[in-house]
Amino acid sequence: MQQIALLGTSADPPTCGHQALLEGLLGLYPHVATWASDNPQKQHGAPLALRAQLLQALVEEINDPRLQQDQTLSHPFTIRTIEQASNRWPEAELVFVVGSDLAALIPTWKSSAQWLKRCRLAIAPRQGWPLSEQALEDLKQLGARIDLLELQVPASASSALRRSPQQQQIPAPVWMLLLQHNLYGLSPSLR
Known part of the structure; x- marks a missing residue:
């Protein structure tokens, strides 16, 4: 059975961390689908719509046919995304x-179990967001089948880059x- 990695992101904006993660996923899975949500x-x-455009620019930069942006998977609630992906x-x-920054929050998400x-x-x-044993245990209690990925994802955070954009952190x-x-307060004169 073919595995498909699903990565939703706010893409607000996509960073070099998003790029490293997508490229890392392509080294682990035969197909990767991403979307802005x-x-x-x-x-x-x-x-x-604009964040989806930003993410599409990153997908095109990576330029791998196994990576696709699929905005039909975009929904504020993961349960709907999984239903859509299952149908697709x-x-x-x-x-x-x-x-790892989101793992401990999953039990609070709608219909996570x-x-x-x-x-x-x-x-x-x-980097900067260690995964606790308690978070893993909580996820297992909900029925999660967990794969801990051995990837190097830089500590770049979109929230910090919105406040203070740094060109070297953005593809x-x-x-x-x-x-x-x-x-994010940028204009062509700030190049």
């Missing part, structure tokens, strides 16, 4: 990917779009 627990700095790829084993039973959960380490095609759309 609205996280009901976050305030977003740009509209969803009924014969695949779905692997829902989160960073339901969707965790319908896929594997892959947790990617993020070049994404940076150009940020300037073009005057996002």
